[in-house]
Amino acid sequence: MLVVEEAPRPKPKPGEVLVRVHAAGVNPVDWKIRKGYMRAAAPLQFPATPGFDVAGTVEAIGEGVTGLHNGQAVFGRGSGTYAEYALAIANQLAPKPSTLSFEQAAAVNIGAVTAWAGLFEAARVQPGQQVLISGAAGGVGHFAVQLARWKGARVIGTSSAANVNYVRTLGAEKALDYHTTPPASLGRTVDVVFDTVGGEAQTPLWDALKPDGIFVTIAGRITEETAKQHGARTAGVSAKTSTELLQMISGLIDSGQLIPHVGRVFPLDQAAAAHALSEQGHGRGRIVLKVR
Ligand SMILES: NC(=O)c1ccc[n+]([C@@H]2O[C@H](COP(=O)([O-])OP(=O)(O)OC[C@H]3O[C@@H](n4cnc5c(N)ncnc54)[C@H](OP(=O)(O)O)[C@@H]3O)[C@@H](O)[C@H]2O)c1
Known part of the structure; x- marks a missing residue:
């Protein structure tokens, strides 16, 4: 209490x-x-x-x-x-x-640092890659969409219908309403899945991942074995706050690139x-x- x-x-x-x-x-x-x-x-x-x-x-x-x-x-x-x-x-x-x-x-802090660690340290997102972010409107997700865009990736986000337009304004090319549009509708076109929701919402995300793509989650744990069963890779996320990373994030904020x-x-x-x-x-x- x-x-x-x-x-x-x-x-x-x-x-x-x-x-x-x-x-x-x-x-x-x-x-x-x-x-x-x-x-x-x-x-x-x-x-x-x-x-x-x-x-x-x-x-x-x-x-x-x-x-x-x-x-x-x-x-x-x-x-x-x-x-x-x-x-x-x-x-x-x-x-x-x-x-x-x-x-x-x-x-x-936790939102931006976790998004940074998941995208850039675990998944090693590269410019031009297609990145699917589940929970794109949330405290971590809204930073992840903006940071992946900043890196030059093409971003797709999932959210409820109420947040679809919001996710687009963050820089996502597409926003999928998780009630109506399954990730399988993308085909296996995604290089990186960054999952912030976990649970039952996690399973359908695999359907969008390219063979040998990488699936990273901050909500639960995925074993290498599970990833292999999907023909994919995974990596753990270790989000650590430091003055240096906060200063980097602060620079992106003050230059209007991260809101x-x-x-x-x-x-x-x-x-x-x-x-x-x-x-x-x-x-x-x-x-x-x-x-x-
Ligand atoms: N491992 C770590 O280091 C770490 C760090 C930070 C957070 N986390 C964990 O990550 C999770 C998310 O954290 P957060 O701070 O981003 O939470 P949050 O601010 O509560 O955001 C959750 C988001 O999930 C979305 N959502 C709910 N159901 C969904 C579904 N079925 N499909 C897609 N989106 C869905 C919601 O969007 P709608 O309103 O549109 O439904 C909401 O915006 C939590 O479990 C948290 O504990 C882990």
Whole structure:
């Protein structure tokens, strides 16, 4: 259960920064942890404050941290970011893109970093390739469409009917309504599948993949054996936030090549309502908590 309560202000250890949180991104992993689904990988000590994505200002700096200063606007990955103050490892923060509000900046980290890792590190997307992105309207998907386009790939996205036009505006050549248009309608023409939905929605995606194409998912796990059965390849996604990658992403944002989309904004004391909405698994872009 999520409750709002007073907690002591954390103190940064060496290498850490205390961030005065202005906005926090709400990711599916936050409620998956809250519900105990990640107990084995990420055990909790209670009371626990959820939240990883953050945008705010530097309030205090731990020993050994260089390159950041008090009062600086930053964004990236912290821990316990559904709070007025949260700790972050300094090399998982970067200066906030100057063109973004704090709410927009809080929508970036997990979405953009995961899309980057999936497309460019796991699938090694090349210019001219055809890339199919499932869940193209979501917090990760909307970055994936834009990043694949930026790389020079030809993008097809899947979404509900309500988001088909939105997915096109992100740069997809085609947007398939997953209720009416199966990926098999593309023939086996796709070089890369990037799946952000998983479950039953994953199976039909194989029908669009070229022989020897690559299938990458961030929602569940695909074994090499399963990929082979489809005449295809797979690779795991390891998304790691770093200052360097955030700066790269920030550059794309400030030059207008990547636009984060904020879905609904909730005040901090309505974090439970934000989780309930995220758990539905539909919508555009990233849900954000406005803290300040
Ligand atoms: N492994 C990792 O490192 C990693 C990192 C980040 C996220 N994830 C996981 O990846 C998943 C997606 O994360 P997210 O933040 O993008 O979630 P999200 O913001 O909730 O977006 C989910 C999207 O999925 C779409 N969708 C739902 N059912 C669909 C279907 N049958 N076919 C196609 N699209 C469908 C929705 O679009 P409509 O509204 O149009 O239905 C929605 O836009 C979550 O399970 C999350 O935990 C993993």
